[in-house]
Amino acid sequence: MQLSKTRKRAVSVIAALFAAIMLLLALPVSATADEVGTEFDDRVFGNVKLDGESLGGVEITVRGNGYEASTVTGDDGRWVIGVPERGAYEVILNEETLPPGIAVVEDGGPIKQIEFGLTGTVVTNYFIGEGERTAVGLWPQFFTRLVYGINFGLMLALASVGLSLVFGTTKLSNFAHAEMVTLGAVVALFFASLDINPFLGIILAVAVSGFAGFAQDVVIWRPLRRKGLGIVQLMIVSIGLALTMRYVFQFFIGGSTSQLPSLGGESFKLFGTLTLSTTDIASMGISIVVLIAFALWLTMTKTGKATRAISDNIDLAAASGIDVDRVIRYVWITASALAGLGGILWAYFRPGIKWDMGEKILLLIFAAVVLGGLGTAFGALIGALIVGIMVETSTLILAPDIKYVGALIVLIGVLLVKPTGLLGTKERIG
């Protein structure tokens, strides 16, 4: 990377400032020196050495499975990071903390993908020598996070537009929607265990999710609508359903994290620390295509238009000859299929399927929907992108384990300041 001298200095000043901020934030962590996460049994560890000499003060981060922890090597170059479960993780060495002119000199740079085998420990060492560093200044970092955020936001969008549609047409705040996210991933896992083509398995899993939405409407929601249950009662029923489904998943797949089979493909180093795999790129492509198709469905087709008519005014829609029950059934099928697809993509993004993976992002889905405006599908799409980007980029300032807090504060803030959201129409909600 050729930079003019002044720019180089500016970059390094920014980088140093950033490193100082990160160090400040990481202080309570690094206070425990070279070992973190010692409460967990499973560990990732290594020894940072340059030409046989141990390097102290090098920052190492382990992230994955919704967990992230950093430590700084001790004077003996050693570091140990405990992780909550055996699974796939990303180990990142912060090259800014290496001595000047020194960098990680191996393919893949400072980021390594590791996976636990049968034992509870993984050794991760780096080849370090004189070389050109992968830039991890503020802007490259921000850019990396931005791309991850868009990726995450697109997945959230798949889940959120469905929740928003269901709310729009039935006024139900569906707490069980996150379980449809898990369902997609779990069913994909089931098909993967049958050894069929992984792509066929994914398509089948989405189909099963859609059918589950249909079944939900027929068995639970339509009878309850007929019975005339209030919105609060319906909401608590959905909580009961969420609990039931969540523990049914645990019943079948246990408490551990499972992996979908790799789809092959390779990783591309695009920019700075930004590494995207074929799967990442494909997943973003699929999300965009599906969301566009969904938007066309909503705006162009008769059913889509009927859906929006019901969201606007259900009585008027029924009076003008729209078969409300039929349209709501389509809404349930679409919403669940989209959520299921989101779950499958999410399982690839944050490697691993867990019985409570949906619950973990339930409030983020709600945040996206509320931010965009409850009941407006396009609002949910925009809201999801904002929330996704915010969650990922906020780790530049916040400790990674509170990155969801920002999104939740936005959720509360929007409800207080502009409860109709970005795209919502005025309605009395007080």
Add this chain to the structure above:
Amino acid sequence: MDWIQILSNTVESILSPVTFAFVLASLGLAMHFGFAGLLNFGIAGFMAIGAYGYAISVLRFDLPWWGGMLVSIAAAIVFAILLGAPTLRLRGDYLAIVTIAAAEIARLLFLTNTFDDFTGSASGLFGYHDSFRAANPIPEGTYGFGPFTYSETDWWVRIFALAVLAVVIWLLWALSRSPWGRVIKGIREDEDAVRALGKNVFAYKMQALIIGGVFGAMGGVVYALPSAVNPTVYVTSLTFFIWTALLLGGAATVFGPVLGSIIFWVLQAFLTNVLPALAQEGGILESLTSQQASTLRFILVGIGLMLIVIYRPQGIAGDKRELTFVK
């Protein structure tokens, strides 16, 4: 199968501090939802604040045990005001989403490494018992009979929890039949009508939120008293379990939450003991692992919650004429 042991474990859960904590928290929810109609889905947050408030002030600031509890109560009041001031004007289901998010924020802040020095992050807090145990008037030894045989420390925790419970039940009972309680119930039934009578609806709702929140925080303290503060406890599932207990017993009653929580925990204890035993020793659950068998009980909680809300929304002890679910 050792039925004697199973039944003994089941009966024992009636006097378990966890049950008492549930009763306290569900009484708080009864104040919020049953009497004032506030959809608080953040009761786990109030419990977390109670538990952490107590443990942090005893451990980090060397307060005596009663000082820690006062801090818990004060913290719950502050949390209720922070939560209520902007949100009490929102419609019911919006309030639910805000409170659930607020409880989650509280939990994540207790869990994060950033405040490890105070909260112990993922490992939680422990070893704050000295002051409370030093105040134990019961001489050393083991007392009781049958399944209710405890050491002096265990009895002290239980007696203290029962005393708190008695005060809270009396308070809720007295409040619910006072003029204040009638206004609160009026707000639940028809907010606009009460406003038209010249009452400050917002102030009444805020008072209800604070009182219920303090009950919830005391639930958190009681939960933390015998053992440790573990951040994995105060998740949204805890809120949902307490709602299940509340709706089971009857939301708009004083006796209902007590009954509901006890039934909830007796059933949980029974199933915890019986299901793995059934899986191990053959019979209907023969093909299951004991892990799967114990997961079954949470599936039953979910199904139970759905059935209660659909078929008996007023709960066991409730009166159908008392509208607890305002449309």
